[in-house]
Amino acid sequence: MIPDVGELLDGLVDREIQTVTGAVNRITVVRPPNVMVATAKSPDGRPVPIAWVEEALRRLVADGEVPIEPSEIGYRSAFIGAVLKTLPGAVVEGGRPPVIRLSGPAGGRVATPYRPQDENVEVAAPAPAVAADPDSFGNGLRAHHRLQNELARLVVANGLEPLSPSPDGPHYDLAWKTDAGSITVVEVKSATEAGEVRQLRMGLGQVLDYASVLQRRGFAVRSVLHIEREPAGAERWLEITGNAGVLLTWPGAEERLGLIG
Template sequence: MSWTIARYVNEVAVGDEFVLWMGGTNAGVIAQGHFTAGAAYGQPDLDYWSEDPGPRHYVPLEVDRWLDLRVPKSQLATDPRMASATILRQPFAGNPHRLEEDEWQAIREAIDTSVGHDPKWDLEPGDELRRVDLHAQYGGSSQNGISPSSSTNNILIFTAASSGHQHGYYDTWNEDGTFHYTGEGQTGDQKMIRGNKAILEHQESGKRLRLFDGARGTVRYLGEWTLDPDEPYSEDQAPATGGGPLRKVIRFHLVPVKTTITTPTVGIGQAYVAPDENVSPATAVPSAPDPDLVGRNLSTHRQLQNTLAEEARKRGFTALSPSPSDPDFDLAWRDATDQVTVCEVKSLTIANEARQLRAGLGQVLDYQDQLRERALEPSAVLWIERAPSEGRWVDLCQRVGVLLAWPGKEDTVFED
C-alpha cells in the first residue's frame, strides 16, 4: 500500500511508475506498479515492518504485476543502457532510485521477456539436437543432469531412463501432466545444494527450467517447466548408484508452462532398455506403486519383460521403453506400419493372482487411453507369468479390447 522514501520527496507524483527491487544473492526486479499519490509524511504502513519505524516520508502505491520470474541483476548489468543506473552502482543508497528513460526501457524489455516468450530461445517442444550443440548455443555443463547456464537465463535439465535408473533416478510422468524429476547426487542423501538449489530457486534467480529427454548424443526438448507453487518438491528413498543402499532423494514437482507447451507430436517410446534381472529384495524399486516391483516378483517381472521384448525383436518389431512424455508402461512395440502395441507385464503367485490381474488390466487400459492422441488405436496386451487359474479373465480382457497372454502364446501376440 505504501513505501517509505528518503530522496526525491518533492518529485514523486501520482501516476509515476516504479519497479520493486529485491536485494541479496538473487537481487533483481520482482514487481512493477504505480504511485497512487504524491509523498506524504506520517505513520507508514506497519504491515511491512518488524517494529514501528516512527513517522517518516512515504508514498502510496499499487503493485500492478508481481513477476513469476525475477529479472536478475546479472541480466540488467550486461545491458549498456543500465551502465549509470544507481541501483547497480550504489544499491544501498536510500529509496527511491531514479531511472532515466533509456534505463526504464531496458527494464521494461526485461520484464516483458520474464513474463512471455524468451526471444533468445529458438527451440520448440519436440525439437531434437545434439547435446554438444545445445550447450554451445545456450551454455551450461555437458556433463551434468542439471545444468545451470551462466551465459543465458536458463537451467537445462535432462532425464533419461536408460542411464538414470542405474543411479536411482526414477523420474515419473503423472496423469495430470506434471513431471516428478529426481535431483542430483548419486551416492548418499541428496542435499539442496548446487543444481538442486538452482532448480529450487529458479524463479528468484530469473532462470527458466528447460527439460530435455536424453542425456547424451541427441536430446529432445520437452518444453519449459516451473515448480509447483504448492508443493515444489518432496523427499523419497532410492538406491545409490549400482544398486547400493537406500538413501534420501529429492523429487522436484514440475508443472509445464502452458504458454510454451504444446500437444506432443513426437513418437511414442524410445529404444528398449532391458532392466537388470539379477535383483534382490534389497535392491527392489523403493516406494513402488506397483506391487509387482518388490522382492521375488521384481526379478520374475523383469525376466518376463526382457524375454517378450527379445521375442518382439526376433519377429521384426521395434521394442520400446517409455520416454518421459509417455505413461509408465513396461514395454511397447511398433510394427513396420507404425502400429503401436502397449504392454503391461505381471508376475503371478497363488496369493496375489486376482490383485495382479485387476491392477494390470487397469494399468494397460490407462496406458492405451493416454496414447490414443499420439497413435492410431494402439493395441493393448497384458502379459502374465502363466495361464490364469480362472478362464473368465481371458474373456473379461477380450471384452474390453485387451489381449491376455502368457509364455507359449507368442504367436497370438505377434500375429499379423
C-alpha cells in the first residue's frame, strides 16, 4: 500500500537525509502544498511541491522502481530520491540514471509486456474425477487464448500497452495502465451454454482476488470479467458484477471498456 506522503514527510522534519549521490538535504517544515527543503546551496530552504513526492512514491510502489532523474520525477529529483531512500526495503542501484527499487512485499513489478497466447495449444482433458477449470484444457483453453489475444490487439489499437502478469504480481490474464497508479485488470473466460454460470462465478471471484492484491499495492483498479459470449440473463449478471465493482464485457461489448474496435 502507498504510504501517506504527509506522514512520511512529517516524520523526516529536521532529519538529515542523503540523496543518491550523498548530498545532505533537510526538511525544515511541511506546509502544503509544499515542503521546505534546506541544502548546502539553499540553507534557508526552498519549496518543493508535495505532489511531486507523492507521484514518485506512487510510481515506486506501483512499478517497484523509479529512476532518479529530473525528466522522470521533476527537477527536484535529488531531494525526492532522498525521501524515497528512507522507505523500508528501498535499494539504490547505480547507473545513468540511478534507480531506487523496493524489495519485500511492497516491491516487485506486477506486470510485464504482453505475452501472446498460443491459440492452437493442445492440452488433454484431465481424468473425469478431477474438477478442472474448463479454460485449462481442450477447446476451452484455445477459446480462452483467442479471446485474450483479441482483447490485447484491441488494447494496442487504442494506443495502450497490453500487459501480462509478472512473477511478483497476481496471475490475471491481461491488464493495461492508463497512468502510473491506475490499472485495468482482466479475467478472461470461455463459455459454453452448459458451463456459462460456473465460468461467470469463477471469473468473478478470480478478478476480485486480483483487484484486492493490486489495491493493497496502491493501485486504483478497474476490474473486468471478459466472457466469450453475452450470457443468458445478461441483465442479471450485469447487476451482479456491477454491485461487486466489476465490469462485465464480451466480444461486441468492448465499448464498455472505452475501447473502440
